Amino acid sequence: MVNPEIDCAALVQALPGAVALLTPQLVYAEVNDEWLRLLGRTREQKIGSFMPDDYADSPRYHPGAVLVRNVVASLRRVAETGRRETMALQRFNPEDPEGSGGGEERYWSMTNVPIFGADGRVVMLLHRVEEVTELISAREVALSLQHAMLPAPRPIGRHPVAVRYRPAVDALAVGGDWYDLVELPGERLGVAVGDVVGHGVSAAGVMGQLRSALSAASRVAVGPAQALEVLELYALSVSGAENATVAHAFVDWDTHDITYSSAGHPPPALLRSDGTVEYLDRATDPPLGARPQPAPRPQATMPFAEGAFLVLYTDGLVERRCEDIDTGLDRLACSLTGHQGAGPETLADALLADLLPPGGVTDDAALVIVHLT
Numbered sequence: 001m002v003n004p005e006i007d008c009a010a011l012v013q014a015l016p017g018a019v020a021l022l023t024p025q026l027v028y029a030e031v032n033d034e035w036l037r038l039l040g041r042t043r044e045q046k047i048g049s050f051m052p053d054d055y056a057d058s059p060r061y062h063p064g065a066v067l068v069r070n071v072v073a074s075l076r077r078v079a080e081t082g083r084r085e086t087m088a089l090q091r092f093n094p095e096d097p098e099g100s101g102g103g104e105e106r107y108w109s110m111t112n113v114p115i116f117g118a119d120g121r122v123v124m125l126l127h128r129v130e131e132v133t134e135l136i137s138a139r140e141v142a143l144s145l146q147h148a149m150l151p152a153p154r155p156i157g158r159h160p161v162a163v164r165y166r167p168a169v170d171a172l173a174v175g176g177d178w179y180d181l182v183e184l185p186g187e188r189l190g191v192a193v194g195d196v197v198g199h200g201v202s203a204a205g206v207m208g209q210l211r212s213a214l215s216a217a218s219r220v221a222v223g224p225a226q227a228l229e230v231l232e233l234y235a236l237s238v239s240g241a242e243n244a245t246v247a248h249a250f251v252d253w254d255t256h257d258i259t260y261s262s263a264g265h266p267p268p269a270l271l272r273s274d275g276t277v278e279y280l281d282r283a284t285d286p287p288l289g290a291r292p293q294p295a296p297r298p299q300a301t302m303p304f305a306e307g308a309f310l311v312l313y314t315d316g317l318v319e320r321r322c323e324d325i326d327t328g329l330d331r332l333a334c335s336l337t338g339h340q341g342a343g344p345e346t347l348a349d350a351l352l353a354d355l356l357p358p359g360g361v362t363d364d365a366a367l368v369i370v371h372l373t
Contacts, residue, residue: 018129024079024122026051026072038108038129051075067092071110071127078112079122086111089132106133159189159253162344164352164367168199168316176203176244177314177364178211182218187253190218190227193312193366194246195265206240210288214246224248225261225283225299232263232297235288243287247312249280251304251370258310261299263288266315266325269332273307275340277333308372309347311336316365317355331355344369 008030012019018035022028028046036043052072055064067090074087087110109130117123163179176196184190192214196206213234214227221227228248235241247265251258260268260280264287267279283300304310311332318328335354339347348369356365 020127022051022075022125022127024125026075029124035129038131063092074112075125075127078114078125082114082122084113106131108132159373160344160371162348162369164348166352166356166365168364176207177316177366178207179366179368180211180215182215184250189251191251191312191368191370192246192248193314193368194244195314196244202240206238209238210235210241210244223259223299224250225297228261228263228297229294232288232294242289245287249310251310251372256304258302258304259299261297264290266313266318269311269336270302270304271309271311271336271340273305275337277336279329304372306373310370310372312368314364314366316363317367344371
């Protein structure tokens with residue numbers, strides 16, 4: 001059977017999204033109409049031109065010049081390795097067709113694919129662009145909503161507190177990670193972190209409901225275990241709250257102890273002034289709603305000395321795919337010990353730098369650090 005001759009121009013035009021076909025030397029061989037529309041160029045301007053020359057006359061830090069450098073670097077890697085590559089999201093203010101500039105900011109997802117010849121060598125490169133501006137805009141709105149539902153960072157009485165929240169980089173939606181800080185009667189503080197299953201605005205909505213409910217329960221409960229029991233009863237009536245996890249602690253500076261309880265959440269860490277780290281793991285129970293019937297939750301107490309740090313976090317800070325959770329906890333303990341003596345804000349930044357992957361987290365991460373001064 002004889003293979004029919006392939007019409008490259010027709011093939012590129014039929015592909016979804018904005019597509020350009022280039023030689024391994026990065027010369028444009030074909031582009032489709034959608035690609036021209038997005039870039040504001042004509043076919044005559046592009047076919048046969050050298051991609052690195054795009055925006056060559058622009059200042060080095062012009063958005064177009066930066067974008068082209070990123071694309072060219074990715075295409076050259078694909079040509080050399082023969083491996084498909086999906087680039088990080090690219091932000092750009094494109095020119096309009098008249099070249100007046102000043103277009104609205106856009107976000108693009110770009111994929112570069114090698115095309116092999118009969119001898120196994122890369123003979124062409126397929127560059128595909130998909131605009132995701134609307135998805136990014138929706139995520140930014142959702143993130144604003146999520147931040148609005150979390151308490152603003154502030155000192156609690158005379159006790160310094162640092163909080164951090166980092167969304168996942170590979171999801172175009174917010175998650176359900178949250179934290180809460182509640183001033184209690186006497187020289188006491190209620191602190192909690194939690195994680196709702198799933199992502200998106202619905203998960204953020206459930207997060208807001210659980211955080212508010214626990215904040216209210218903490219003000220009247222005799223301890224964190226009772227507050228979690230009340231929260232579990234409330235969670236049973238909230239769709240999407242199933243299997244949410246929470247770590248909750250009451251810090252009492254009069255008695256110098258921490259009372260804590262956990263509903264299926266990674267254990268809080270106590271960094272002592274001598275640099276040792278102890279995990280508060282003697283009061284762990286299943287996540288909210290995971291038991292057939294609500295039941296009393298365990299509670300434990302840990303003494304502390306002046307100068308220690310209480311660290312609560314969500315699993316995005318310590319868990320990694322194909323890795324045991326104990327490895328992540330050991331990594332956290334080593335980082336805490338290595339930065340012993342730093343203030344809470346410096347310590348929070350150091351933990352994120354040490355523990356989060358360079359390319360960003362694949363799950364949301366929340367972090368609360370209380371300086372027990």
